[in-house]
Amino acid sequence: EIVLTQSPATLSLSPGERATLSCRASQSVSSYLAWYQQKPGQAPRLLIYDVSNRATGIPARFSGSGSGTDFTLTISSLEPEDFALYYCQQRNNWPPTFGQGTRLEIK
C-alpha cells in the first residue's frame, strides 16, 4: 500500500502568515490526491481534491499543487479558524490511504 508522509508534524505560525504543508507519497499517485481539514471534536472535511481543486465552500486562500509523489497545501494568509489538523489522502492505488497529519497551531 502507498505510504503518505506529511511534514512537518507540527507547524507553528501566526494569523496572516503563509502556511506550506507537504505530503510525499512512497510511489506515484498521479493526480489522485486530496487534503482534509479536521478541527477538534469534528469529522474531517474535504478541502482540496484531485490535487488542486477546492471543494464547495472552501475559501480561495487554500490551494493545492504537485504531481506524482510530492504535493503541497498552501494557505496564503492564515485566519484564526484555519488552525487545525490537515491530512492528505491518495486514491490512485488500493487501498485508499491517509498521511499521519500536520497540526497547524497558533504561534
Add this chain to the structure above:
Amino acid sequence: EAQLVESGGGLIQPGGSLRLSCAASGFIVSSNYMSWVRQSPGKGLEWVSLIYIDANTYYADSVKGRFTVSRDNSRNTLYLQMNNLRAEDTAVYYCAREIKHLEAGAYWFDPWGQGTLVTVSS
C-alpha cells in the same frame, strides 16, 4: 445538503460484536459509493470498508472476515457489523460518502458523519 449521522458505538469486550448505523439525508445511499473510515490515536485515519452501488463490498485486510458492510435502502442507512472485536479496533468510526467531483478525477470522502466511538476493552 448531504448529511450523515452515525450511531451504535460503545464499550464492548474483546471478542464481542457491535453494529454501527449511519443514517443519510439529502442524498440516496444506494446511489452512491459509501465507506467506513476509522480514526485511532495510534494509527491515524484508516479506511475500513466500502460498498459500491452494485452492492459489491471491499474491506481492509485488518478487518476482513470480521466486519460486514451493508445498507437498508428503505431506511437510507448504512451499517457496519463488527464481530470478534479486538483492542486494536478501538477508534472513532466515521461513515462517508464517496463522490467524484471531476469526470476524470477520483472518488473522495465527502461528506463525513460526526463519528461514533467504539472502545474494545475488558
